[in-house]
Amino acid sequence: MWIYEKKLQYPVRVGKCDPRLARLLIEQYGGADGELSAALRYLNQRYSIPDRVIGLLTDIGTEEFAHLEMIATMVYKLTKDASPEQMKAAGLADHYVNHDRALYYHDAAGVPWTSAYIQAKGDPIADLYEDIAAEEKARATYQWIIDNTDDPDIMDALKFLREREIVHALRFREAVELLKEHREQKKVF
Amino acid sequence: MEKGQNVDQWREWDAYYSPFDPCSPRQKYYLIPPDQMTTFQSAGLKQYSPHEALKRGTLWPDLYSPYPRGAKEGTR
Amino acid sequence: MSSEKSLPKAYYQYLHELQAVDFVLVELSLYLDTHRDDTQALAQLQQFQKRKHNLVAQFEASFGPLYQYGESQTDAKHWAWADAPWPWQV
Numbered sequence: 001m002w003i004y005e006k007k008l009q010y011p012v013r014v015g016k017c018d019p020r021l022a023r024l025l026i027e028q029y030g031g032a033d034g035e036l037s038a039a040l041r042y043l044n045q046r047y048s049i050p051d052r053v054i055g056l057l058t059d060i061g062t063e064e065f066a067h068l069e070m071i072a073t074m075v076y077k078l079t080k081d082a083s084p085e086q087m088k089a090a091g092l093a094d095h096y097v098n099h100d101r102a103l104y105y106h107d108a109a110g111v112p113w114t115s116a117y118i119q120a121k122g123d124p125i126a127d128l129y130e131d132i133a134a135e136e137k138a139r140a141t142y143q144w145i146i147d148n149t150d151d152p153d154i155m156d157a158l159k160f161l162r163e164r165e166i167v168h169a170l171r172f173r174e175a176v177e178l179l180k181e182h183r184e185q186k187k188v189f
Numbered sequence: 190m191e192k193g194q195n196v197d198q199w200r201e202w203d204a205y206y207s208p209f210d211p212c213s214p215r216q217k218y219y220l221i222p223p224d225q226m227t228t229f230q231s232a233g234l235k236q237y238s239p240h241e242a243l244k245r246g247t248l249w250p251d252l253y254s255p256y257p258r259g260a261k262e263g264t265r
Numbered sequence: 266m267s268s269e270k271s272l273p274k275a276y277y278q279y280l281h282e283l284q285a286v287d288f289v290l291v292e293l294s295l296y297l298d299t300h301r302d303d304t305q306a307l308a309q310l311q312q313f314q315k316r317k318h319n320l321v322a323q324f325e326a327s328f329g330p331l332y333q334y335g336e337s338q339t340d341a342k343h344w345a346w347a348d349a350p351w352p353w354q355v
């Protein structure tokens with residue numbers, strides 16, 4: 001089970017009322033390489049991966065939910081007091097007519113989240129390489145969002161999230177190395 | 190990785206430029222993040238203080254990657 | 266227009282302190298998941314667990330429970346868990 005912590009992982013601040021940014025940030029909420037995909041990918045792969053790396057998938061998968069909450073916080077703060085006119089000016093009219101200011105799991109282009117974004121091959125090497133690729137893609141996405149941001153506060157939180165992808169990628173690479181080793185094998189005589 | 194953040198993480202390349210290309214050429218570059226500089230983190234690496242670590246998103250300077258390009262150490 | 270009483274500065278200071286200590290615990294946890302024989306890292310994690318424990322106690326005494334399902338100390342007269350503000354609101 002999981003225990004909710006009533007706090008964010010990182011002190012998220014939003015410096016200015018710029019609902020346009022919400023539209024870009026939603027990519028990491030319900031996009032292919034976003035935080036929802038990440039959390040569900042790793043937690044789901046746990047059930048078929050060798051015991052040696054289940055702990056890592058559990059811990060990174062759980063951290064991804066904390067990141068999802070950070071993105072949600074930014075989107076929430078950017079849209080909660082926006083008028084329909086401001087939503088429209090921000091390119092969020094299509095979102096508004098379906099969801100008002102509710103968050104929804106779709107990407108920046110409005111494509112709804114699908115489980116087709118995540119893979120589970122049941123082969124530990126294939127799955128871990130999928131995870132490494134996912135982390136590098138998420139890192140790149142954060143870079144492209146940062147490039148489209150001029151709010152230093154939002155940038156600050158995005159840089160934190162981007163760096164987490166780098167650390168996660170290294171841990172998954174280490175997991176591959178662990179699985180290459182023989183020393184975990186049971187002695188047969 | 191032990192050389193860590195002192196290593197330039199950026200690589201440059203040029204795309205073929207045709208006389209019929211409408212826009213002026215732009216230098217292309219991409220990042221090699223620190224996770225690519227090693228396969229396994231060694232024990233006992235230097236650490237940031239807890240507040241510095243939170244700010245940077247990692248406990249270890251060797252794993253830190255500044256962004257955007259040209260962002261300096263400590264300018265976050 | 267705002268219906269919420271604003272939180273004291275101390276709330277943000279304590280929270281930030283806790284976030285920093287918790288972040289070290291997250292980083293060391295992921296590291297230990299792939300370096301389980303690193304006893305030095307394990308000792309450091311235990312040391313930060315103590316710091317976290319003290320910070321949580323101080324924070325919860327002033328600002329209410331941080332953990333759900335009875336994991337936090339509860340007030341005998343008031344169910345503070347369900348009180349706003351929530352993390353994305355502050």
Ligand SMILES: [Fe+2]
Nearest residue numbers: 038164165168
């Ligand atoms: Fe990640």
